[in-house]
Amino acid sequence: MSDQNNIEQRLSALIAEKTKLNATDIHPALNLEDSGLDSFARIELILVIEEEFGFELSDAESANVATIADLITLIKEKTATS
Amino acid sequence: MQARTLPEVMARHAAQPAEDKALHCWDGSRRSYFPVSYGDLSKRAFAFGAELLESPGDIAGRVVMIACHTPYATLVAFYGAISVGAIPMIFPMPLSLGSHEALTERIKHWGFAFEQPALLVLEAGLTEKFHDEIPPQITVLRISDNPAGEWQTLDASANQHSPAPEDVAFFQTTSSSTGDHKAVAISHQNIIANVVGIRHAQHMDDNERMATWLPLFHDMGLVGTVLFSFGNNYPLLIMTPTQFVKRPSIWLKGMSDYRCTIATAPNFGFDYCSRLVSDKDAAEMDLSGVKHLFIGAEPIRVSTINSFCNKFAVCGITPQTIRPAYGLAESTIITTMTDPDKVSQFVCLDADSIGINEPVKILDSMTFDDSKMVDYDASKMIAVCTAGRAIEDMLVEIVDEEGNAIREQGVAGEIAITGTSVALGYVSGSAELIDRFPQGRLRTGDMGAFIDDELYILERIKNLVIRHGENFLVSALEEQLADLLDVSHEHVAVFESNIHDPSSDIIVLVERHAPIDDAAVNNLLVEMPKEAFPINKILLSRSREIPRTTSGKKRHFYCRKMYQHNEIKFQQEIEVSPQRIMQAMNAVRTDA
Known part of the structure; x- marks a missing residue:
């Protein structure tokens, strides 16, 4: 399994858990603003991601994430440098 | 000097x-x-x-x-x-x-x-x-x-x-909803008066230390902690709200490590710490040096204070540490504070007795350290904390709908304030820049009563929803919903189902003769501004159901009262959930 797929699967599981959405509704183009999460829940999601992948995102990095694809890119960057 | x-x-x-x-x-x-x-x-x-x-x-x-x-x-x-x-x-x-x-x-x-x-x-x-x-x-x-x-x-x-002291120092935005652009003008004199007033009211000395995570766009974060610390030369530990939401124990651990004496947060901050900070982390902290934990900005829940005191008693928090306060951006931040030398009191009131110019019915009263804490029926009773007394150079009055002062103790009315902390006025786009409050008197839109000379906040008359300590004026949202549902904004009312419960449902009451069909609901869910707070339920009434004043203004707090008593006559009820929003989004994608 590629890193990309691995990250995507782990991320999808976290998002499904947080949003209670079906896994089939979660895809790279999904905008987090459309996922039913309010701003508070989005921060909680970021925390879960930080704990899952072992790094901390700054407020600016967190704010710049719009889609699942953005998150995957950011996770790859952070895991490569941490 | x-x-x-x-x-x-x-x-x-x-x-x-x-x-x-x-x-x-x-x-x-x-x-x-x-x-x-x-x-x-x-x-x-x-x-x-x-x-x-x-x-x-x-x-x-x-x-x-x-x-x-x-x-x-x-x-x-x-x-x-x-x-x-x-x-x-x-x-x-x-x-x-x-x-x-x-x-x-x-x-x-x-x-x-x-x-x-x-x-x-x-x-x-x-x-x-x-x-x-x-x-x-x-x-x-x-x-x-x-x-x-x-x-x-x-x-x-x-x-x-x-x-000059009376010159404008900064503009403070007062609500967070989209399309609503409201700000108040705060003078240097307002800041100094408020900062000094808080210090005197709480008998503070030169050795206080603070810790905060509050947002700086909010009056409680900017004036209540940052300018307060800066003006009084108190060290301040500061983190962002995001950092707090992710790891609330950092806020409390900082207070422990730096021997902080003061902190401020809305109800949800204390509630959040009680839920998410582990017992192990709590046991390793020493918060015995904390003298003032100010709580305000949104309705204060007695259960939150009890939970917080119970959870953090192990590290030195006592009921006397908790200091309810009342304020708003229009009064720079603080209007009233509770006495630092005694444990704050709360009262249990008959919810039905709350109305303008009506005596509130007190069913019980007690303090936070009172062991006789009773179970009560939340549908019929509310527990309300004291907000204390006005800080120096401030006058708080209870007034009726015409603005006449109500002098009797225990009679509810709108809270009106005057004094040196009252802001210059609302910021306008006019050449004058500021629409000044008439005679420097501000009618707050909050309902309260004096009981034993202390102010209790009972209800909210103004059209406002508060979530996580942030204010959302719902008038702009009502207009957007009205457009989407093809009715006049006069026929839409958005209100919280219980202002004393920060997680209570947010309801939309719509007066519309035709039923709301799925397409209309989908439009509504898809087009809803992303920054709006989540709506939980839409009620459709075919009759004129929104209570109004004689001049036709919507009375949101009566909507709430009717909702609580199941008195709203509606023909259609639509629950809104994240799944429902996703279905609407997917339908749009499929159509595209």
């Missing part, structure tokens, strides 16, 4: 030794605080003020919009603007607003609301895409987000600006 303006406070700090009292900024990546003395902060702000002077146009009275994630950059820009006579205005960031678009929209509104386009201060870290959306007429200044970096400094204001 007491300083009379913020530039005077800055000048005093700048004259202090470099190692003097400091702002300690939480660095999440290093898991530690980075200190910058108030003297250095002031000198960096003076230097940033000099940069502002280089901008095209006059700087005196010019609005400076500040859009920064980190508290440090925000404060250098804020004090820098004040040091040269500009008027700073701090904006919430996309993480709070819900989207970059919401911030851009705000910048576009306020950027052109005044005679001269406002300046914009952006922090490193905002995307280039965001920069492209800023209209070219708005001059953008960049500021570093790194307190440990290289900074220019100046020993004094670059243009020797010396404002």
Whole structure:
């Protein structure tokens, strides 16, 4: 399994858990603003991601994430440098 | 002699030794605080003020919009603007607003609301895409987000600006909903009066220390902690709301490690700590030095205070530490505070007895350390904490709908305030800049009563929803929903089902003759502004069901009362869930 797929699967599981959405509704183009999460829940999601992948995102990095694809890119960057 | 303006406070700090009292900024990546003395902060702000002077146009009275994630950059820009006579205005960031678009929209509104386009201060870290959306007429200044970096400094204001106490110091935005642009003008005199008033009311000395995570675009974060600490020369530990939400124990651990004596938070902050801080972490902290935990900004739940006191008793928190307070941006921040020398009281009231010019029926009263805490029926009773008494130079009155004072104890009415902390007025786009409050008296839109000479906040008359300590004026949202449902905004009312429960459902009552079909609901869910708070339920009534005043104004608190008593006659009820929103989104994608 590629890193990309691995990250995507782990991320999808976290998002499904947080949003209670079906896994089939979660895809790279999904905008987090459309996922039913309010701003508070989005921060909680970021925390879960930080704990899952072992790094901390700054407020600016967190704010710049719009889609699942953005998150995957950011996770790859952070895991490569941490 | 007491300083009379913020530039005077800055000048005093700048004259202090470099190692003097400091702002300690939480660095999440290093898991530690980075200190910058108030003297250095002031000198960096003076230097940033000099940069502002280089901008095209006059700087005196010019609005400076500040859009920064980190508290440090925000404060250098804020004090820098004040040091040269500009008027700073701090904006919430996309993480709070819900989207970059919401911030851009705000910048576009306020950027052109005044005679001269406002300046914009952006922090490193905002995307280039965001920069492209800023209209070219708005001059953008960049500021570093790194307190440990290289900074220019100046020993004094670059243009020797010396404002009068009654001059405008900054503009405070008062609500967070989209399309609603409301701000109040705060003077130097307002700030100093409030900062001094809080200190005197709480019998504080020169050795206090504070810790905060509150947002700086909010009055409780900016005035209630940052300006309060800066004005009184108290060290302040500061982290962002996001950092707090992710790891609330850092806030409390900082208070333990630095022996802090004061902290402030809305109800949800205390509730959040009780739920998420582990017993193990609590047991390792020493919070016995904490003297004042101020709670306000949103309705205070007795159960929250009880849970917090129980959870953190192990590290030294006592019921007397908890200090309910009442305030709003229009009174700079604090209006009333509870007595620091006694445990605060709360009363259980018959919910049905609450109405303007009506005596409230008190069923029981007790203090937070009272062991006889009773179970009560939340549908019929409410437990309300005291908010204490007015701070010095402030007068609080209860008035009826015509504005006449109600003198009797225990009779409810609207809370009206006057005094030196009452803001200059609302910011307008007119040449006068400010719509001043008539006779300096502010009718708050909150309902209260005096019981044993202490103020109790009972209800909310104004059209406002409060979530996580943030205010959302719902009038703009009602207009948007009305457009989507093809009715006049007069036929839509948005209200919280219980203002004493910060997690209660948010209801939309719609007067519309035709049923709401799925297409209309889908439009509504898809087109709903992203930054709006979540709606839980839509009720459709075919008759005129929204209660109104004789002049036709909607009475949201009566909507709430009717809802609580199942008295709203509706023909259709639609539950709104994240899954429902996703279904609507997917339907749009499929159609496309």
